[in-house]
Amino acid sequence: MKKVNGHEIITLFEQWSPKRFAEDWDPIGLHIGQLNRPVEKVLVTLDVNEMVIDEAIEAGVNLIIAHHPPIFRPMKHIWTDTPQGRLIEKCIKHDISVYAAHTNLDVAPGGVNDLLVDKLNLKEVQVMAPSISDPLYKLAVFCPVEHAENLRTVLAHAGAGALGDYVGCSFSSIGIGRFTPAEGANPFIGQVGKEEAVSEERIEVVLPGPMRSIVVKAMLAAHPYEEPAYDFFMLDQRTEEFGLGRVGKLDKEMSLEEFARYVKSAFDVPAVRVVGNFNKSVRKVAILGGSGSKYIRDAKRTGADVFVTGDMDFHSAQDAELLDLGIVDPGHHVEKVMIEGVAKKMEDLCAEKGYEITFIRSVVDTEPFRFIM
Template identity: 80%
Template structure:
């Protein structure tokens, strides 16, 4: 097993939930501490309060991965006699780093919203509110004919040429390449100062933007030429859409009242609020963890019968009622599903990498509301 530092842990996490998925206003990333220390234990939590930090100290955790950022607005000063200042001081004194994955974890496939949709037993799940899609690129690289097969294999292994359910897709055309090595060159083919003509293949592959650097490095390392000729083109096509919320269907229609009871049990809440006729039959469900008031129209555009989300305000509830969109509000804290989901992902990912680190699920209940 390999000892690892915080950078290696977070690099692994961000392969699943990259920061580029986050909304522009969202302060995701490292909030407290540093990532260049060895990490033996990682605590997974929804929120970071003093009780969670005390739990991390007791269990010997060096890193906390949280959903809600502990520092949401920029700080002008840190006074350690305030609750927030005391929390920051305690983390620093005990060498505990804190990393937040907020809307990026909401958007990530398998993240908060997919976990909620799964808890509700939804089928045919899709994105409710698209927020990001990456451009596709085409790489065209010229290579001597006798080296083309090996280069195509390298490109395929790096992820280029994957289209739908097919891998290793490429197109090849043959032509003549011309070049003259100048003084200082170390040509693979030809001589310095002499024009050279070589039968070459033009290999074309498509690839998503996030792996462009990886594919380029693999191509350069495998290409026989000292200075390969290649081009990248941005295509009109996009990769799959990523976004906030999910929309899916129940296996069978049910009345809103019955569905609300399903939500209450599945998401483990003591109470919830509903908007709409309790006898209305519902089947198509939109779900968004956290605060979803401003997304009622997105849910309606997707044809949802009911929108499951938290922090519904009075006027948004009235608007939803007018547009015949039922609401089930189980609160904000249902995002606690991320504790189990993130822990499961990180345990498997670290095990596959051979990382010597233990993942700990926080047992602190950070729900601020009490129901009477």
């Protein structure tokens, strides 16, 4: 097992939940401390408050991965006699770094919204409000025929050639490559100053734009030539769409009242707020973790019968009524599903890399609301 530092952990995390998925206004990333030091224990939490920091200190944690950024608005001063200043001071004194993944974790496949979908057991799931899709590129690289099979394998392992449910997709054609090694060259084939003609294979693979550097690095490392010939072409096709929220279908139709009780049970909350006729039929469900009042029209546009989201305000609820869109509000705190989801995902990713690291699930209840039934 390999000991790691914070940079290695966060680099792995951002391959799953990249910063480019975040909204422009969202202050994600490293908030407190540094990543350039060894990490043995990581605490995963929804929120960062002083009780969570005390939990991290007691457990000997070096790094906290949180969903909600602890410094959401810019600070002009850090006064350690204020609650927020005291929190920052305590982290620094105990060498605890804090990293926040917010809307990027909402958007990421397998992130917050997909974890919420799993709780409701929705089927035929799609993105509710698409915001990101990357261009696809084609890499064409030339190499000696006898080395082509190995190079195709390397490209596939680097992630190139994945199309839908298929991996390792490529196309090859055979031709003659001609070159003359100049003075100072160290040719794999041929001699300096002498023209060479080699039977070469042109290998073509498709890959998403964000993977270009990874694939090129793998290709250059595996290619026998010191100066490989290759081209990149941007294609009209784009990758799958990413975005906020999800929409899917229930196994069976139920009334809005039945569905609201189902949500209450699935998310283990003491109560839910409901907008709409209790007898309304519900089959198609839109869901967005956190505050979703700005997205009621996106939910309606998908054909959803009901929208599950938190922090619904009065006037947005009235708008939803006018749209005949049911609302079930289980609160913002249901995003706590990310604690187990992120910890499990990172354990799997780190195991693949052979990293020696422990992920701890926070058990501090950070829900600020209490209910009198």
